[in-house]
Amino acid sequence: MLYDIWTVFWRDWLVLRRRIGRFILSRMVSPVLYIVAFGWGLGRSIQVNQGNYLDFIVPGIIALNSMNISFNSVGSPLNMSRVYHKTLEEYLIAPIASVSFVIGKVLSGALRGLISSLIIIFLAYAFGAHALINSWFVLVLVLNCLVFSSMALVAAMLMDSHEDMANFNTYVLLPMSFLCATFFIPDHLPTVLRWFIEILPLTHASIALRAIALGGEAPLFSLLAMLVYIFSFCGIGVWLMEKVRE
């Protein structure tokens, strides 16, 4: 099983290695824009909890960016491979277990999310942000990448066209990017909306990352919530891989 996970991962790594330069460059665009627009531009006049707004949003930007990259590294390619190119069949015909495929794909998506987060951390320091990066921070980041690459796998197996995948992005990821404690703390929102936001996985990631980056304790409940998301999405993913044969 480990070997099969490695095989699935190896294929994605091969493709990433070929495009690593382009991958890194394109990943720099949106974080730079966020940092310039919200951190430098808007942030000059904002004070959050007696701190600098740039320091406040960097963990949020890392959370939302690792979400987007992990999701899009798995979602679109897997959906295309299932619906258009039919390359998924190569894995379905092979004598490997569905769970190996799911884990391999999720890990490779998470790796891309981590690489792009690394880029943002460098950029953020270059722009003069202060954040405490320790092993808890990395752990939360890894969990966040895993949550969204496994969510992408589920979405890719459910959506039957490229357009539906794009809609999923618009209806699920885009609102999360703005609402899940990325740019502001959702304390002042109406109660029902706040409850809803607090259930969403990205909220846990940004709250945990910010707490750690500002020198606080890692909120264990958030870590647990993310683990629950990961296992649920992977479980559903395996089930969908089996169901695709019906």
Place this chain on the structure above:
Amino acid sequence: MIRIEGFSKKFGERTAVDNLSLKIAKGEIFGLLGPNGAGKTTTIRVLTMLTRPTAGKIVIDGCEASQNEQHIKAVIGVVPQHFNLDIDLTPWENLELHGRLHHMLPEVRKQRIEELLKYVELDDRANDMVQKFSGGMKRRLMIARALLHQPKVLFLDEPTVGLDPQVRRRLWDLIRRLKNEGITVLLTTHYIEEAENLCQRVAIMEKGKLIAMDSPLALCQQFGAYVVEWADNEGTKTNFFADRNAASAFAGTLMTTTTLRQTNLEDAFVELTGRKVAG
């Protein structure tokens, strides 16, 4: 090698394959014919473990599909109808991925990849991107991929659709060579001459049902060894005759241009299915 008993597949209300039973011997090239939508691809998908049957039993290489799917997956090679190569990878990488998925040892894998790329005459293009390949090259690479792990059964779904006649003949030679190596081949096609050229036995399906199964020759002779073909206002008509003299005498009575020839599998096919398939 392959045994299908009472196999049916339903998609909701629609029955794609209805109570199909057949046996294919080791080393046989077996053709599955039928008009579009007859259930050939569904049959192949079920035999290659991509879809599960609604009812019936499938045994390949002595293993029942419902019980030992992984063993069957290890002994079959599949060339699907659509090009499903990984276009982000080179031919070599496509084959290496396949070898890894089939748990081949690195040194065996490397040797087989070299061998097969030569076999399908793509060894000089091993490191180009698959995206730039022509249809014939992609098809050949897919056959190499299907053969990499030395399967006992090869499934080919419409292997020569959309290919030049030259490439098609090269593929035919390749398939015949496989038979000599003892591989069982099941192919679907709607090019009748392809089945006639390659297959020892063919099964004809229509609307999910098996309507005939025999050698191409026996299927032809079932209606008569000779056929007279002519056209009138209503379209092309044919009449079958057991011997040439009777056919010739009948042709003499017609006032239009007629053709007298030996019955081919296409005549038998049209007679059995009642409509012509698009070539």
